[in-house]
Amino acid sequence: MSEKLLRIGTIYIPVINVELSSEWYVNELGAELSYQDEDKAILNFANQSLFLVKSKENQSSNFYDVYGVEQFSITFEVDGLNALETIHKDFSDKGIRVGDIENRGHSGRNFIFFDLEGNKFDVWSELSPIFREKYLTSP
Structure with a gap:
């Protein structure tokens, strides 16, 4: 196989409250919000795409x-x-x-x-x- 994996494109982070967590990442860490709905937020941060995914408690x-x-x-x-x-x-x-x-x-x-x-x-x-x-x- 001559092809190889080139980079990690997205990292998924479990959160309970998507809106509150996305605000925290934007305000505290300087992430850029590119999309948000009730189940997920997509953030551009540290040369990566982070998905904050609504999850069950204790995840x-x-x-x-x-x-x-x-x-x-x-x-x-x-x-x-x-x-x-x-x-x-x-x-x-x-x-x-x-x-x-x-x-x-x-x-x-x-x-x-x-x-x-x-x-x-x-x-x-x-x-x-x-x-x-x-x-x-x-x-």
Whole structure:
């Protein structure tokens, strides 16, 4: 097979209240709303399309690893430690539930945050070199 998967086009996030959650993503994270109805919202965010899908209560994108630790399913990247610290402070100042900035034993630093529905996300200070090369211009 000579063809290959090229990119992740859409990520689906379970939410109970589509309208409230889409407002949160737009106002708190800077997402752009491109469509919304009572069952879903489509957001353009961090070079991805996110679908917020109306779900039953007690659903989330989180899962538990073999040690019983709740894990996130998405890691967002930022450009360096200063950007990570700035975003961490901004999220904290906005009242977004965030964890501490951590050293996890690999390059860069990380912190976790949660949306209104308890979906857990990660932020990493190391921007992919391929993304930087293809999509960011030099200052």
